[in-house]
Amino acid sequence: MKRIATCFVVLGLTASAAMAEVAPGSIQFEEGAVAQSLTGTSGNPAEGRTIMTTKSVGNCVSCHAATDYADVPFAGEVGPLLDGAGSRWDEAQLRGLVVNPKMTFEGTVMPAFYKVDGFNRPGDAFTGKAAPADLPPLLSAQQVEDVVAYLMTLKDE
Amino acid sequence: TAFAVAAPAFADEDAELVINGEIEIVTKTTAPAHLEGHLTEIMSGWRFRSDDTQAMEMDDFDNPGMLGAEEGLAQFDTVMGSEGKACADCHDGVESLASVRPTYPKWNDAKEAVYTIQMQINDCLTERMGAEAEKYDSKKMLNFEAVLASVARGTPMNVAIDGPAQSTWEQGKEMYYTRFGQLDLSCANCHEQNYGNMIRADHLSQGQTNGFPVYRIKDNKLTGAHSRFKGCIRDTRAETFAPGSPEFVALELYVASRGNGLSVEGPSVRN
Numbered sequence: 386m387k388r389i390a391t392c393f394v395v396l397g398l399t400a401s402a403a404m405a406e407v408a409p410g411s412i413q414f415e416e417g418a419v420a421q422s423l424t425g426t427s428g429n430p431a432e433g434r435t436i437m438t439t440k441s442v443g444n445c446v447s448c449h450a451a452t453d454y455a456d457v458p459f460a461g462e463v464g465p466l467l468d469g470a471g472s473r474w475d476e477a478q479l480r481g482l483v484v485n486p487k488m489t490f491e492g493t494v495m496p497a498f499y500k501v502d503g504f505n506r507p508g509d510a511f512t513g514k515a516a517p518a519d520l521p522p523l524l525s526a527q528q529v530e531d532v533v534a535y536l537m538t539l540k541d542e
Numbered sequence: 543t544a545f546a547v548a549a550p551a552f553a554d555e556d557a558e559l560v561i562n563g564e565i566e567i568v569t570k571t572t573a574p575a576h577l578e579g580h581l582t583e584i585m586s587g588w589r590f591r592s593d594d595t596q597a598m599e600m601d602d603f604d605n606p607g608m609l610g611a612e613e614g615l616a617q618f619d620t621v622m623g624s625e626g627k628a629c630a631d632c633h634d635g636v637e638s639l640a641s642v643r644p645t646y647p648k649w650n651d652a653k654e655a656v657y658t659i660q661m662q663i664n665d666c667l668t669e670r671m672g673a674e675a676e677k678y679d680s681k682k683m684l685n686f687e688a689v690l691a692s693v694a695r696g697t698p699m700n701v702a703i704d705g706p707a708q709s710t711w712e713q714g715k716e717m718y719y720t721r722f723g724q725l726d727l728s729c730a731n732c733h734e735q736n737y738g739n740m741i742r743a744d745h746l747s748q749g750q751t752n753g754f755p756v757y758r759i760k761d762n763k764l765t766g767a768h769s770r771f772k773g774c775i776r777d778t779r780a781e782t783f784a785p786g787s788p789e790f791v792a793l794e795l796y797v798a799s800r801g802n803g804l805s806v807e808g809p810s811v812r813n
Contacts, residue, residue: 440742447742459743463736494735496725506781507724513776516724523724 406526409484409501417489418477423499423526433535436528443524443532448495453539464495472541479536483529498523498532555589555738559807562602565696567805574802576703580734586804587747587756587812590737595759598811607688607757607809610681610764614689617682623673629666636693643687643694643806647795649707656710656795659687660766660786678786679766684755688764691755691808698805699752701798714796717789723780729797732774749774750801751794753810760813767794 405425412419437445438457450460451467474482482489485497499522507516524532559567569586577584588596602608618629618636633639642659650657653665660676660683667673676683703711718729732741733749740746755764768785771793775782783789 444742459740461741462739463741463746494727494731496727504724504726504780505720506722508776508778508780508782510779511776513772513780513782515781520724 409499409522412484412499414481414485414488415477418475418481419484420477420480422530423480423484424530426527426530428527428530428532428534430531430535430538432528433531433533436524436532437535443498443528445532451539467536467539469539469541471537471539474536476533476537479533480529483524483532483536496523499526499529555585557589557593557596559586559588559596559600561600561695561807567696567807568698569804569807571803574799577800580730581748581800584750584801584804585737585748586750586801586807586810587753588807588810590745590747591812595811595813598759599807605757605809605811606759606762607755607764607811608692610685610688610755610757611692611809612689614685614687617685618689623667623671625670625672627671632666632670636689639690640693640697643691643808644697644700645702647701647707647710647791647798649702649705651706654706656707656791658786658791658794659690661791678784679769681763684764684766687755687766688809691806694806695808696805698803699798699801701795701802703795703799707795710792711795711799713789714792714794717793718796721778722775723778725778725780727778729774729793748800749797750804751797752801752804753807753812755808756810756812758812764809767797771797 405422407421407423412423413421434454436443437449438454440447445464445467446454446457446460448461448463449465449467450462451470453468454460470479478489482495484499486493486495487497501520501522504516504520507520508514509516559569561567567586567588569588571584573581573584588599598604598606615636618633621628642662646659646662647656649655650662660678663683663686664675668675701707721728721731729749732746737746737748751767754767754770756770757763758765766785768787768790771790772782772785
């Protein structure tokens, strides 16, 4: 209870959002999947699309293309085409993939988007300087939920 | 289509490079033996650039990096430091140093360390000429590197990885396969596993150093290998290393050895 109270103060979150937020260190994986929502608030797919295709946010587009966002220029080829991802995987598996894909694909080049420790020489974003002690994850809990909601819409025809 | 307009001009990975219609550059060849199990073929970064960028390197008049080489040549004849000497007082023209670019980084017996070209030049400046040391990857250093590369163009990269240099080489190799930063990526993740793929608007090359120093169109100036390494590690959201650091000296030796067999082509042109 004391920890939750501190959270309120530090993050200044509204009561409803803060209640259920799962911290990066407390994620429960089951064969790579994460069943529990990180926030308890359902994700917004439109927001998820923006996060994935914006360089300064998720920047998933640097490695993945998808027909649904073919309007976004310069999609990368390092990762597979995401068409049909929402049919190949269920919500818990997709959440696990975004939180930490190494739990699903050992040794993958895809980064973990909701992880804050265990890195080699972590930096402070793209400054080249050392990371602050309280390194934030690449995406916030709600951003992960938004991305998962969008991925769920990428169904096979 | 709209996509074609937005897409970067694709590189011709099968093009061949001949500079000034006479210097034949090997930009693709069999990988050196030590890369067995990793790569079968090695390719210069030139192969991965757009047609326009490729063309700029085919003629010295179109290659802005050659201006640096010219300045380097002028620097070579300039007296620097308290001893009243120029490089040319001891070295019989830059051509006499044509074996330098393909064989560095190299073990220096007297200093008992692997030396880069810039470390060697700094020794000449400070110990033989009574001049100040130059900052790593400074404009002046890159001009010297550019002229030393230009006189070696067409000769195969051939750095030694055995003998006393071996432990430094091993250190560089380990670094090449180490993941760095919050994005948790190694050099190999991008340049060995994914060369030929687009990462956003960038066409990933093998990250070879045979073209250094590189004139980057985007920066309008020459870039040294260590500054490039620094940028690549920074881009993994890591605390990076400094140009001239022992880590980058080791990494430069290792990366150079991955290109053994490719021609020296610096100063090259990249985006």
